[in-house]
Amino acid sequence: MQEYILVSQTEMKVEIYRPSEVGCWFRESLGKEDCLKLKSVGLTFTMANIYEEVLTGE
Secondary structure, eight states, X not given: OOOEEEEOSSSSOEEEXXXXXXXXXXXXXXXXXXXXXXXXXXXXXXXXXXXXXXXHOO
């Protein structure tokens, strides 16, 4: 596993976990002004993209 992502249901917050070379997992917390960069698949999302339907109710 290269990345593990948790997306909050109650606030614009994403936590991404990535392993180091020695096997320890590091956590990165993202807020509403950040971008989620998924290195394993080469994709980038803004937080607004992730929460678009939640915020607009569509």
